Amino acid sequence: MNPDTTKAVRQISKCTIKPYQVIEESKQPTYLTPWDLSFFNFQYIQKGLLYRKPAPSLEDPTPTITFIHQLKHSLSMTLTHFYPLSGRMVTKKQDNPPFYGIYVDSSNDSVGAEFIHAAVDITMMDILTPIDVPLIVQSFFALDGAICHDGHTEPLLVVQVTELLDGIFVGCTFNHVIGDGTSYWKFFHAFAEITRNLRKAGKHDGSISRLPITKRWFLEENGDPFLINLPFSDHKEFIEDRYERPFLRERMFHFTGESLAKLKAKANEECNTKHVQISSFQALSALLWRSITRIRHFNPDRITSCRLPIDDRLRLNPPLSENYFGNCVQSVSGATTVEDLLAHGNGWAALLLHEAIKEHTDEKIRGVREEWMKKPRISQTRPIFDPANLMMGSSPRFDVYSCDFGLGMAVAARCGFNNKFDGKVTSYRGLTGIGSVLLEVCLPPESMSALESDKEFMDSVSPHEIHVHHLAYV
Known part of the structure; x- marks a missing residue:
C-alpha cells in the first residue's frame, strides 16, 4: 500500500x-x-x-x-x-x-x-x-x-x-x-x-x-x-514573496556510534594537529557536505558552504540559562570553492567547520548584535536556499525521545515540509544508543539517487532494514 x-x-x-x-x-x-x-x-x-x-x-x-x-x-x-x-x-x-x-x-x-x-x-x-x-x-x-x-x-x-x-x-x-x-x-x-x-x-x-x-x-x-x-x-x-515548494525526496540516513567514531578518528588523523579536536558531528557534516557537493557537479570555482546552527546561550559570558524561552541561535558556516572542497579530505572540510564554530565567541555575538541595532534588518531566506549550499538544521543534542506522554518511548521523530529546500538536513539523536545520529536529507530526486550511489557516503550509513527492524521493537 x-x-x-x-x-x-x-x-x-x-x-x-x-x-x-x-x-x-x-x-x-x-x-x-x-x-x-x-x-x-x-x-x-x-x-x-x-x-x-x-x-x-x-x-x-x-x-x-x-x-x-x-x-x-x-x-x-x-x-x-x-x-x-x-x-x-x-x-x-x-x-x-x-x-x-x-x-x-x-x-x-x-x-x-x-x-x-x-x-x-x-x-x-x-x-x-x-x-x-x-x-x-x-x-x-x-x-x-x-x-x-x-x-x-x-x-x-x-x-x-x-x-x-x-x-x-x-x-x-x-x-x-x-x-x-x-x-x-x-x-x-x-x-x-x-x-x-x-x-x-x-x-x-x-x-x-x-x-x-x-x-x-x-x-x-x-x-x-x-x-x-x-x-x-x-x-x-521586508517580507519576501512566498517560497515555491520544490519537489524533493526526503530520506532518513542512520549513523551508528561506531560509524561516527570511525569518521571522527579519520578526520582528526587527516587534520594532523595537536591542538584541534574534530567532533563526531563536525566529521559527519563534512562527509555530507563533500558527498552532496560531489554529486551536484557544479563548476570548480563555484562557492559552496555548509551552515551549522549554534546555540548562543552557553557561548555568552556570562552564559544565558538553558531554560531561556525565545530565540538565541545563529548559524555559522564553512565556505570554499567546489574544487578545494573536493580536492581535500573530510578532515580538511571538518576543520573549516571547527574553526567557524570556535570563532563564534561572546565578543563576536555581541558585536553582531551591536551592528544589528545600528542598522536593523530582517533576514531573507533566498541566500540560504542557494542550491550549492548545505544547511544542517536541528541538533542530535535535543533529547526528543524522552518526551513521554504516558504512552512509553517515542518510536520515531519526523518533521513537516516547512523550511525544506535542496540541501536542508535535519538531525536527530539516533535510536540505537548514545552517540548515534539520524539525518533527514532533502534533495531533488536525481541528486538523491546519486547520493545513494556514492560509495564513500553509503559506507558510513547503516542499512535501512536494520534501522527499521530496531524501530519496530523500540
Missing part, C-alpha cells in the same frame, strides 16, 4: 485552547529581540513524535479518546507557563515621529493555541518502512507554508494529534519568532510531562520540573525588554 495516494488524513475536530491560568506576566507585551525578529520570513517549525496507540481495557474501552481529552487539558496547563504561544503578533506604527515595531500580545482572552484531532487509515510501519519519508507525513502538521509574520492572524502554536491504526502522532506547528529549537523541545517536554502525570494520577496541578524564562533578554546588563523601532513603514518592505 502506498499511504500517499490511497489514504488521506481526515480532520475529526478543531478547537482553541487557552491558558489554564492567566498569570500577571502574560498581561504584558512580549517584546521581540533581534534574534526573534530575524525569523519573520521563515516558516513555522514543524516537528513531532510517533507513539504506539494505547490498548483498550475494561477500565477504559476508548483510551485514545481519553488521551485526546487529557492532551487538551494538559496543553491548557502548559500554556500557562509558555503563555507567548497563546498570543498573536501586533504591529505598532506611527508616522510622526516614524515608528514601526512588532510585539506579541498574549493578554487577549479571545485568542489561544489551536488543537486538531485527525486520523488516517495507515499503520506505523507505513511510515517507518519506506526508504523515503512518505508524503502523507506532511499532513500531520497544520499551517503548511505559513511564514512567521503570519502570526499576526494565525495561531502561534497548533498541536495536531493524528491517529494511525496502531499509533498516535503528536505534531506541533510552532512559530519560530517565539522560539528556537531548544525552546521548542522545552515546550514539548513540559507538555509531555504534564500529560504523563495527568494520566498517572487522573488529575494534576500543572506544575513542571523546569520553568521557562519567558522574559526576553536583550544583551544589556539588567536591561528591560523594549520595543525595537524597525526602519520600515509597511511589512511589504
Whole structure:
C-alpha cells in the first residue's frame, strides 16, 4: 500500500485552547529581540513524535479518546507557563515621529493555541518502512507554508494529534519568532510531562520540573525588554514573496556510534594537529557536505558552504540559562570553492567547520548584535536556499525521545515540509544508543539517487532494514 495516494488524513475536530491560568506576566507585551525578529520570513517549525496507540481495557474501552481529552487539558496547563504561544503578533506604527515595531500580545482572552484531532487509515510501519519519508507525513502538521509574520492572524502554536491504526502522532506547528529549537523541545517536554502525570494520577496541578524564562533578554546588563523601532513603514518592505515548494525526496540516513567514531578518528588523523579536536558531528557534516557537493557537479570555482546552527546561550559570558524561552541561535558556516572542497579530505572540510564554530565567541555575538541595532534588518531566506549550499538544521543534542506522554518511548521523530529546500538536513539523536545520529536529507530526486550511489557516503550509513527492524521493537 502506498499511504500517499490511497489514504488521506481526515480532520475529526478543531478547537482553541487557552491558558489554564492567566498569570500577571502574560498581561504584558512580549517584546521581540533581534534574534526573534530575524525569523519573520521563515516558516513555522514543524516537528513531532510517533507513539504506539494505547490498548483498550475494561477500565477504559476508548483510551485514545481519553488521551485526546487529557492532551487538551494538559496543553491548557502548559500554556500557562509558555503563555507567548497563546498570543498573536501586533504591529505598532506611527508616522510622526516614524515608528514601526512588532510585539506579541498574549493578554487577549479571545485568542489561544489551536488543537486538531485527525486520523488516517495507515499503520506505523507505513511510515517507518519506506526508504523515503512518505508524503502523507506532511499532513500531520497544520499551517503548511505559513511564514512567521503570519502570526499576526494565525495561531502561534497548533498541536495536531493524528491517529494511525496502531499509533498516535503528536505534531506541533510552532512559530519560530517565539522560539528556537531548544525552546521548542522545552515546550514539548513540559507538555509531555504534564500529560504523563495527568494520566498517572487522573488529575494534576500543572506544575513542571523546569520553568521557562519567558522574559526576553536583550544583551544589556539588567536591561528591560523594549520595543525595537524597525526602519520600515509597511511589512511589504521586508517580507519576501512566498517560497515555491520544490519537489524533493526526503530520506532518513542512520549513523551508528561506531560509524561516527570511525569518521571522527579519520578526520582528526587527516587534520594532523595537536591542538584541534574534530567532533563526531563536525566529521559527519563534512562527509555530507563533500558527498552532496560531489554529486551536484557544479563548476570548480563555484562557492559552496555548509551552515551549522549554534546555540548562543552557553557561548555568552556570562552564559544565558538553558531554560531561556525565545530565540538565541545563529548559524555559522564553512565556505570554499567546489574544487578545494573536493580536492581535500573530510578532515580538511571538518576543520573549516571547527574553526567557524570556535570563532563564534561572546565578543563576536555581541558585536553582531551591536551592528544589528545600528542598522536593523530582517533576514531573507533566498541566500540560504542557494542550491550549492548545505544547511544542517536541528541538533542530535535535543533529547526528543524522552518526551513521554504516558504512552512509553517515542518510536520515531519526523518533521513537516516547512523550511525544506535542496540541501536542508535535519538531525536527530539516533535510536540505537548514545552517540548515534539520524539525518533527514532533502534533495531533488536525481541528486538523491546519486547520493545513494556514492560509495564513500553509503559506507558510513547503516542499512535501512536494520534501522527499521530496531524501530519496530523500540
